[in-house]
Amino acid sequence: MKKIILSIFILHFFIVSALLGQEKKDEVINIFEQPILITSAGQSAEVQIASVLAKRAGLSAALSKAAFANELKGIRTLVIVLGVSLKGLGAAGLDISQETNRVQILVDDAQRKNIPILCLHLGGETRRGQLTDDLINTFLPFSKMAIVVESGNKDGLFTSICKENHIPLIVVERAVDALQPLKKAFK
């Protein structure tokens, strides 16, 4: 009898925690407001994918690949697409330290203005590497939520940073799968 009670207790514990886990997942619904400013950290072309996804999700979003703080005027959410492309940086006439500075100023200003940040990493494992990882380490902790493509999180970098900073992390299989969570995350 004791055993049965214990089993029921344990089962109950698992069900409740599963439900709680479910609830935790639901937390990422309606947490952001529009309009949105989408910018890149690292100038990789995935910022274009984010822009298309936002459009598909019916969100009011402006794309500015190398946005400055003055562009935050009237903005309710800042979306940062993480990923370094050397070609992209070259095209924007930026080096990695200038790019990091730009994003840092933008993030600081967003924090001052209470504009929440949503971080995306959509390029998968081919868009990782030291330079990208530095940006992830620097800016991901400032975000209120993150959506990443699974293959880019093979080593669990996103998982560990998000866990440490209590940031809800949504892992999707492909960039296109980010559409639904993105849609849900906005009011």
Add this chain to the structure above:
Amino acid sequence: MSFITIKKETIKGSILFLSIILISFFSGKQFLQMHKKDIIIQGPGISSKVKLSVYFPLLKGTPGDTDVYVFKGKEEGGNLLILGGTHPNEPAGFLTAIILIENIHVDKGKVFIIPQANHSGFTHNDPHEGNPQRFPIQTPEGIRWFRYGSRLTNPVHQWPDPVLYVNPSGQKLSGAESRNLNRCYPGKAKGNLTERIAFGITNLIKKEQIDLAIDLHEAAPEYPVINAIVFHENSAELAALVYMELQMEGFEFRLEASPKNLRGLSHREWGDTTKVKAILLESANASHGRLKGKPSVALIIDGKDKNYVKASRIGRLFVPFDEKGIPLKVRVGRHVAAIKAFLSNLQEVELGKGIDITNFPSAREIIEHGTGIYLEPPK
């Protein structure tokens, strides 16, 4: 005594002289083999075949003039240009163009295909690279052979190279780049042969009001822009849509914006000087790379290389590379899949510019069964 010595030397000298003559004769013959043209069979869907010189008469009769295959649909729609053979040592682009030429029917819109954009580059093949002059493709009814040319215009057709090359867009490059078609855009009417070819292609884009132009390439697995879609900023949305569609079909690509400060390239200058949406596609060709082992027909076709497997293991490559290699059929399949995805999304960003093609070869079929299934039998 001295008489005998002289005689000996004369004999030695004569043998040497004769050997040189023979070697020159046979190597010369071999060398000229590269001038033998590839056979491209006109598929049933072709409306006409014209020369590039139609768009720029100064090219007429030069080794830079090349064939343009035209497909006209019954219904008005968008206009597409596909370029293979910008770099004749990148066979996936060339072969993709040939497969389309021999198969497609266009119902709506117009399609222009140039399989050998730098025709002169097909007439030689960088002897120091040791690549084979031709590679075979097995079709169900026999083998067809195609040339494996050089990245650059034949120096016999354009010589000498300047020490420093300033291209038509004003960028300074090393001298040999004056023979690289993909550094010479938008071209120059009174320029060197390669600049004239570029000028002809730019003229075609303008005159035919091309909406979408795709330049097919291959690059070494150690090159950072690989398995990539490079897009001009005027086609950013289209490229992103295509990237996602390809992902849904199981093809991983890398999306790269065309750098504004890298001048003379197709994806930059076409987009800057005309209204076309300019795209460049790269696949990974081991026979192109610097880390490759022995160059061979097998390396071109099967794309297997031990050195690249090693390089991949220590993280030096920008594309996955294992014992299976990256065969030509996979590289062509990827190009075909990407072209198809561009066509299916073009209508979405440019209303009324749809292009409908039937008999479009299947990327999956090519990857599974090889390119030969979509080629006409040898004639």
